[in-house]
Amino acid sequence: MSRPSTPLLDRIRTPADMAELSDSDLRHLADELRAETISAVSETGGHLGAGLGVIELTVALHAIFDAPRDRLIWDVSHQAYPHKILTGRRDRIRTLRQEGGLSGFTKRAESVFDPFGAAHSSTSISAALGYAAARDLGGRGIDDAGIGDCIAVIGDGAMSAGMAYEAMNNAGHLDKRLIVILNDNEMSIAPPVGAMSSYLSRLYAGAPFQELKSAAKEAVNFLPGPFREGAKRAKDVLKHMAVGGTLFEELGFSYVGPIDGHDMEQLLAVLRTVKSRADGPVLIHAITKKGKGYAPAESAADRGHATTKFDAVTGEKSKAKSNAPSYTSVFAKALTGLAEEDKRICAVTAAMPDGTGLSGFLERFADRGFDVGIAEQHAVTFAAGLAAGGMRPFCALYSTFLQRGYDQVVHDVAIQRLPVRFAIDRAGLVGADGATHAGAFDVAYLSNLPGFVVMAAADEAELVRMVATAAAHDEGPIAFRFPRGEGVGVEMPADPQPLEIGKGRIVREGRGVALLSLGTRLQPALKAAEALAARGIEATVADARFAKPLDREMILGLARDHDALITIEEGAVGGFGSHVAQLLADEGAFDAGLKFRMMTLPDSFIDQASMEAMYRVAKLGAEDIEAKALEVLDVAAIERRA
Numbered sequence: 001m002s003r004p005s006t007p008l009l010d011r012i013r014t015p016a017d018m019a020e021l022s023d024s025d026l027r028h029l030a031d032e033l034r035a036e037t038i039s040a041v042s043e044t045g046g047h048l049g050a051g052l053g054v055i056e057l058t059v060a061l062h063a064i065f066d067a068p069r070d071r072l073i074w075d076v077s078h079q080a081y082p083h084k085i086l087t088g089r090r091d092r093i094r095t096l097r098q099e100g101g102l103s104g105f106t107k108r109a110e111s112v113f114d115p116f117g118a119a120h121s122s123t124s125i126s127a128a129l130g131y132a133a134a135r136d137l138g139g140r141g142i143d144d145a146g147i148g149d150c151i152a153v154i155g156d157g158a159m160s161a162g163m164a165y166e167a168m169n170n171a172g173h174l175d176k177r178l179i180v181i182l183n184d185n186e187m188s189i190a191p192p193v194g195a196m197s198s199y200l201s202r203l204y205a206g207a208p209f210q211e212l213k214s215a216a217k218e219a220v221n222f223l224p225g226p227f228r229e230g231a232k233r234a235k236d237v238l239k240h241m242a243v244g245g246t247l248f249e250e251l252g253f254s255y256v257g258p259i260d261g262h263d264m265e266q267l268l269a270v271l272r273t274v275k276s277r278a279d280g281p282v283l284i285h286a287i288t289k290k291g292k293g294y295a296p297a298e299s300a301a302d303r304g305h306a307t308t309k310f311d312a313v314t315g316e317k318s319k320a321k322s323n324a325p326s327y328t329s330v331f332a333k334a335l336t337g338l339a340e341e342d343k344r345i346c347a348v349t350a351a352m353p354d355g356t357g358l359s360g361f362l363e364r365f366a367d368r369g370f371d372v373g374i375a376e377q378h379a380v381t382f383a384a385g386l387a388a389g390g391m392r393p394f395c396a397l398y399s400t401f402l403q404r405g406y407d408q409v410v411h412d413v414a415i416q417r418l419p420v421r422f423a424i425d426r427a428g429l430v431g432a433d434g435a436t437h438a439g440a441f442d443v444a445y446l447s448n449l450p451g452f453v454v455m456a457a458a459d460e461a462e463l464v465r466m467v468a469t470a471a472a473h474d475e476g477p478i479a480f481r482f483p484r485g486e487g488v489g490v491e492m493p494a495d496p497q498p499l500e501i502g503k504g505r506i507v508r509e510g511r512g513v514a515l516l517s518l519g520t521r522l523q524p525a526l527k528a529a530e531a532l533a534a535r536g537i538e539a540t541v542a543d544a545r546f547a548k549p550l551d552r553e554m555i556l557g558l559a560r561d562h563d564a565l566i567t568i569e570e571g572a573v574g575g576f577g578s579h580v581a582q583l584l585a586d587e588g589a590f591d592a593g594l595k596f597r598m599m600t601l602p603d604s605f606i607d608q609a610s611m612e613a614m615y616r617v618a619k620l621g622a623e624d625i626e627a628k629a630l631e632v633l634d635v636a637a638i639e640r641r642a
């Protein structure tokens with residue numbers, strides 16, 4: 001596939017090189033940047049639509065502001081590939097999301113042009129405000145570069161999360177010079193939901209861009225002193241630039257917009273004005289189109305949010321061969337089936353109807369399916385309210401995003417023993433999205449909560465049984481976790497029955513060493529047992545199913561009947577293995593001479609890579625389990641003695 005011709009872009013090593021470009025050059029630069037972004041993502045896969053929607057904005061921001069001294073903070077940062085291309089990373093852009101390559105998100109360790117890392121949404125205004133406060137206190141940044149303007153670029157989807165309002169509330173109070181750009185493309189991953197989204201649409205609907213364009217030009221030419229110094233004329237001109245934005249103004253922001261975020265002339269004019277005049281918080285409302293300038297993305301239902309590698313000319317995506325249904329689809333099908341019978345079953349997603357597989361449920365049961373927007377904290381407490389009201393809510397969140405709602409899990413759900421069912425998707429390692437999206441901590445942070453039931457599915461047949469178990473469990477909160485990607489390919493139960501709470505299963509009987517797996521590592525544990533058998537060691541393999549309550553009888557039995565016990569889990573230190581260790585210690589198993597090891601994710605964050613590479617780094621593959629068994633049994637010493 002030939003690469004696009006990019007004569008202007010080829011001259012840009014850092015944003016400083018843009019100084020010599022005219023406004024008309026900048027328009028052409030944007031076209032080249034768009035072509036380069038499409039070309040790069042066609043080779044790597046990744047987030048496409050959001051980046052294409054901010055091409056003009058990215059060029060204009062880097063042309064007008066002085067990064068890295070001016071701190072440009074991208075919310076979520078899935079739209080930051082064009083920013084990476086302009087900020088010295090073009091030569092590595094085709095390594096995006098690969099092991100040893102560029103991260104798919106902004107990352108402080110990667111570049112001085114990334115002043116704040118992100119990947120979870122709605123943090124940008126808080127971070128930019130913190131930078132602004134540090135600047136006004138004389139801080140120079142930990143890079144000691146000095147701090148200039150602090151600019152947050154946040155999407156309309158991200159504006160549904162409480163954190164954005166907490167930050168604006170504080171910004172209006174602190175009244176510091178701060179620039180927030182609301183990138184409103186009327187899209188989240190799915191169409192955005194909620195009253196705020198409707199409010200933004202109304203602002204947009206009332207504002208013909210043409211009038212605003214002339215107002216912006218007028219502002220550039222005629223603005224007098226800072227518009228917060230009581231200069232009436234400046235205020236009047238900026239008022240002309242704004243047609244609404246009452247909510248933002250009430251919060252203490254000067255509202256500018258809405259403006260056409262693809263009109264370079266208008267963008268440059270507005271940014272120049274704001275740069276020269278702002279002395280308090282300003283919100284620029286830019287209207288953009290997700291996927292802009294690439295027809296296959298623009299016409300996609302998700303506006304090309306994320307993609308596998310594709311043919312840049314035809315837009316045709318490469319498809320991975322699938323051998324089994326995805327865990328997500330198995331969960332969604334099982335839940336929808338149960339909801340046909342049980343009118344109390346509700347489903348809650350936080351802006352991820354497709355990612356959690358719930359789109360079909362939302363269509364089929366419009367009154368019992370809730371997309372609450374990017375608002376995980378609210379999702380948890382909303383589900384708690386549903387449970388208190390006699391419903392059977394399933395709160396379906398990615399493990400990493402549930403972290404947002406932890407206090408709500410403790411305070412609103414666990415303490416009140418409310419039967420909220422947590423369907424925890426993307427549990428464990430996730431590959432190309434890297435450390436920010438890994439579901440590493442859920443078992444650790446849920447298994448310590450009194451009264452919680454915590455399950456982990458070893459395969460898709462187990463998952464449907466866990467959905468049934470959760471549906472039937474009205475005694476208190478219950479969670480089940482399952483990974484990203486496709487299942488194992490096992491036969492599915494025709495009539496999945498609930499599991500007995502706190503009961504695991506022995507999958508392979510042996511002696512000497514017991515491999516006790518929780519969740520996804522069962523298959524590698526079985527493979528390790530095969531390899532051990534070839535060496536004459538018959539290992540027992542058990543599937544714990546429950547991290548809480550533990551199957552005490554099974555675990556103490558394994559401890560009694562084996563010389564060594566190894567726990568295996570795709571979760572952080574402090575999870576299942578730690579609870580097993582406590583049980584064994586309390587019951588004196590170690591006093592009786594049991595050898596014990598825990599295999600967990602390492603105590604470090606694992607950067608983006610293929611799943612295979614990540615398991616290698618985490619030492620959670622079949623060969624690692626085999627090696628651990630040999631080590632704990634001290635087979636080398638035995639063989640030496642023999």
Ligand SMILES: Cc1ncc(C[n+]2csc(CCOP(=O)(O)OP(=O)(O)O)c2C)c(N)n1
Pocket residue numbers: 050053076078079119120121154155156157158159183185187188189290350351352374375376401404
């Ligand atoms: C806390 C959190 N929840 C969910 C997500 C998943 N997510 C990533 S991007 C996105 C949509 C963001 O929409 P918007 O802010 O409007 O940006 P756009 O993609 O439209 O440019 C969502 C839901 C996330 N990154 N963080």
Ligand SMILES: CC(=O)[C@@H](O)[C@H](O)COP(=O)(O)O
Pocket residue numbers: 076078119306355426430433484
């Ligand atoms: C940026 C973001 O948070 C999502 O787009 C995420 O990358 C989706 O991940 P999945 O592909 O696992 O749904």
Ligand SMILES: [Mg+2]
Pocket residue numbers: 155156157158183184185186187188
């Ligand atoms: Mg959006």
